[in-house]
Amino acid sequence: xxxxxxxxxxxxxxxxxxxxxxxxxxxxxxxxxxxxxxxxxxxxxxxxxxxxxxxxxxxxxxxxxxxxxxxxxxxxxxxxxxxxxxxxxxxxxxxxxxxxxxxxxxxxxxxxxxxxxxxxxxxxxxxxxxxxxxxxxxxxxxxxxxxxxxxxxxxxxxxxxxxxxxxxxxxxxxxxxxxxxxxxxxxxxxxxxxxxxxxxxxxxxxxxxxxxxxxxxxxxxxxxxxxxxxxxxxxxxxxxxxxxxxxxxxxxxxxxxxxxxxxxxxxxxxxxxxxxxxxxxxxxxxxxxxxxxxxxxxxxxxxxxxxxxxxxxxxxxxxxxxxxxxxxxxxxxxxxxxxxxxxxxxxxxxxxxxxxxxxxxxxxxxxxxxxxxxxx
Numbered sequence: 001x002x003x004x005x006x007x008x009x010x011x012x013x014x015x016x017x018x019x020x021x022x023x024x025x026x027x028x029x030x031x032x033x034x035x036x037x038x039x040x041x042x043x044x045x046x047x048x049x050x051x052x053x054x055x056x057x058x059x060x061x062x063x064x065x066x067x068x069x070x071x072x073x074x075x076x077x078x079x080x081x082x083x084x085x086x087x088x089x090x091x092x093x094x095x096x097x098x099x100x101x102x103x104x105x106x107x108x109x110x111x112x113x114x115x116x117x118x119x120x121x122x123x124x125x126x127x128x129x130x131x132x133x134x135x136x137x138x139x140x141x142x143x144x145x146x147x148x149x150x151x152x153x154x155x156x157x158x159x160x161x162x163x164x165x166x167x168x169x170x171x172x173x174x175x176x177x178x179x180x181x182x183x184x185x186x187x188x189x190x191x192x193x194x195x196x197x198x199x200x201x202x203x204x205x206x207x208x209x210x211x212x213x214x215x216x217x218x219x220x221x222x223x224x225x226x227x228x229x230x231x232x233x234x235x236x237x238x239x240x241x242x243x244x245x246x247x248x249x250x251x252x253x254x255x256x257x258x259x260x261x262x263x264x265x266x267x268x269x270x271x272x273x274x275x276x277x278x279x280x281x282x283x284x285x286x287x288x289x290x291x292x293x294x295x296x297x298x299x300x301x302x303x304x305x306x307x308x309x310x311x312x313x314x315x316x317x318x319x320x321x322x323x324x325x326x327x328x329x330x331x332x333x334x335x336x337x338x339x340x341x342x343x344x345x346x347x348x349x350x351x352x353x354x355x356x357x358x359x360x361x362x363x364x365x366x367x368x369x370x371x372x373x374x375x376x
Contacts (some may be wrong), residue, residue, distance in 0.1 A: 003213040012058035013215070017052075022082060027052075030082040037284065038210040038221070051205070051216040058215060061111065061153055065128030065146040066173045066182055070201035071163040072127065082369070086349050108142055115156050123214065124157035127164045129173050133181030150188060159193040159220055160185065161210060165303055168198035168227075175309035186227060193274030194221045196227040200281055200303035200365035203284050206232045214299040226306065237274035237300050240282040243267065256297075267294060273302030 011019070017027050028049070035048045062072075114122060128146075131138035136145030144152075154160060162185045165171035173182035188195050196281040197210055211228055214223045238244065246252070247266040254260060254269060268275065274282075277300050281292040294300055299315070301310040 013052040013058055014054075016057065017082065026082065032204070034209055034212045037205050037231070038213050048212065048216050049217060051317055052212075055215060059114050059122040060125060061122055061157070062125040063113055063127070063149065064149075064151060064252060065130050065167070066180065067128030067164065067166040067171075069127065071207070074201040074204045075163075075207045076204075078208055081086040099245065111153070115153060121158050122153055122156070123211075123215055124160045125163055126160065126167045127163045129170045129182035129184055130188055131173075131180035132183050133179065138180040138376065147188065150185070152187050154192060157192060160189065161195045161198055162186065163196060163207065164202055165183040165198045165200045165308070169306040169308075171200060171303075172309050173340065174307075194219050194227060195223065195229060196231075198304040198306075200230060202233075202304075203280060203286060206280055218324065224278070228304070232280040232284075233278045233304065235280075235283075237277045237279055237282050237294070241274055241283070241294055261297065266296075267299040270299045271301075271313065271317050272299030273305070273308070273311075274300040277305055278300040279304040319361045 008169050014027060017030075031052060032045065035042075035045050038048075040048070044106050064072075112347060128139075129216070130136075130146045130150055132147065139146045141149060162168045166173060166182075167185050170178070170182045174184070183317075186196065188359045195210060195214075197207060199206070206229075210221065213229070213231075221231060222342070224230050224233055226233075238247070243264060243266045246264070247268055251263075252260065252269045253265045253267050256270065266272070272294065274294065280329050281296070285292045285295070301314050302311065365368065
């Protein structure tokens with residue numbers, strides 16, 4: 001009996017959805033949402049649906065190294081229950097130090113069995129950086145160093161997802177002077193497809209979207225030059241931020257408790273790294289699309305960018321950044337920006353959001369039509 005035959009015997013994702021008590025309507029809503037988040041056109045809705053209806057569950061091994069578990073927390077608290085209940089719990093999560101019920105020898109047995117039974121077919125998800133200092137003693141599990149575990153488990157994986165900034169770029173552990181020798185996954189493993197999903201933590205729906213893309217097409221999504229999925233990291237937070245009109249008009253918060261802060265002006269002078277940070281925060285948002293850091297009154301700290309802990313103080317603005325037109329220098333923005341009307345500036349900000357927002361709206365409408373067909 002080969003591995004392909006073994007995988008075919010596993011239940012499909014839709015069968016797990018049914019088994020957990022979700023309706024067809026819930027499933028269609030989930031598929032519509034995921035298709036939109038991935039950045040696919042409505043024509044791809046059928047492909048995603050068929051993939052989740054027919055493909056067997058993919059075994060997943062989820063490792064934890066130097067991190068705080070915020071990636072797992074973000075994933076299981078996604079706004080859609082199917083994300084955590086099916087993609088995580090019922091994705092056939094064969095091993096996770098944090099979430100699995102087994103422990104000790106039972107846990108180690110589950111890991112070894114999955115590696116042997118599904119060699120070359122399981123998805124390896126990793127949270128945390130790998131400490132290379134002092135021969136790896138800073139993070140050991142079952143008497144093995146993180147590097148030993150990583151090399152052993154990655155050898156038989158089909159692809160690797162580096163969850164969060166710790167696994168993607170080292171995060172705070174790798175900040176100067178990096179006492180543990182914290183190292184991101186891509187610098188240690190070669191010859192395997194690696195998807196970086198940085199953020200501290202990344203957005204739960206983004207994490208789910210990456211998995212759904214891989215499950216649907218059997219390949220990793222298109223990546224940017226840093227190895228991040230373009231669907232979620234192709235635009236600056238600055239370009240899709242609702243405070244962008246105030247930036248263009250030269251209206252800034254000067255202190256966290258001033259009148260400008262109460263009016264919702266731009267947080268650039270408070271250290272906001274939105275102009276140099278690529279992420280989906282301002283479009284997808286958090287907590288079911290409720291908010292994101294800037295909307296909550298806090299500047300973006302650039303957590304999805306490499307070496308963000310060493311890229312200057314968090315609450316100190318940069319004097320300039322690469323941009324275009326009036327974005328050349330924040331000190332000169334007001335001279336040009338204040339001559340613009342609020343209406344014209346607002347139109348510019350709306351235009352930067354319209355692409356993906358329209359796509360998400362179209363997919364939601366598609367989902368509603370599917371629901372109507374089910375009812376009739």
